[in-house]
Amino acid sequence: MSSTPRFRQGAGRLCLDFIRTLRHRGSPDVVEELPDAEALSAWVRQCGPCAAGGDADAAGARDLREAVHALITAARAGRMPDAHSLALLNEAAAHPVPVPRLSRTGRLDWQAEDPVRATLALVARDALDLATSPLITRVRDCAGPTCGALFLDISRPGNRRWCSMGTCGNRAKKETLRGRTA
Known part of the structure; x- marks a missing residue:
């Protein structure tokens, strides 16, 4: 098993x-990272608090992802999302979320009857919280020309440009350097 996420x-x-699972959104190079139940379970294992298991409905998760994107996009513009997106988000948020349990060894474990659904409930609740908080004004579009990712800019001056300095920021710096040396 690879140690690279x-x-x-x-x-x-x-x-x-979660929105980032549609990589390069809005560009010709768009990549779907949740094509099937196996990929959704892998996302839950990597990004969620508890191990994946249960029913992994990839099509439903992709619908939720697009509803989250619609909500965040609308909230940034001071609007409400379409009724379908809002209904999907509210329905997903209503499901039980993972519950913390402290083991006898002092380790914190997260448990859920349906870990995939519980993790998606966390995603929906997080989206609803972000869309209604003052932090929505700090959500930015990555300046990478084909990236399409959104990120929360928590830098003090609030002028972060890239979703990641390790990928998009580094790529932009290399392009600038190539332009100067050419």
Whole structure:
């Protein structure tokens, strides 16, 4: 098993990391990272608090992802999302979330009857919270020309440009350097 994470994280909120599972959104190079139940379970294992298991409905998760994107996009513009997206989000948020349990060894474990559904409930709740908080004004579009990712800019000056300095920021710096030396 590879130690390299399969999915990108670091957007600043779980719901924004979930949106990133449609990589290069809005570009011709778009990549679907949740094509099937196996991929959804892998995302839950990597990004959620508890091990994946239960019913992994990839099509439903993709619908929820698009509803989260619609909500965040609308909230940034001071609007409400479409009724279908709002209904999907509210329905997902109503499901039980993972519950913390402290083991006899002092380790914190998270448990859920349906870990995938519980993790998606966390995603929906996080999206609803972000969309209604003042932090929504700090959600940014990555300046990478083909990235399409959203991220929460928690930098003090609030002028972060890239979703990740390790990928998009580094790529932009290399392009600038190539332009100067050419």
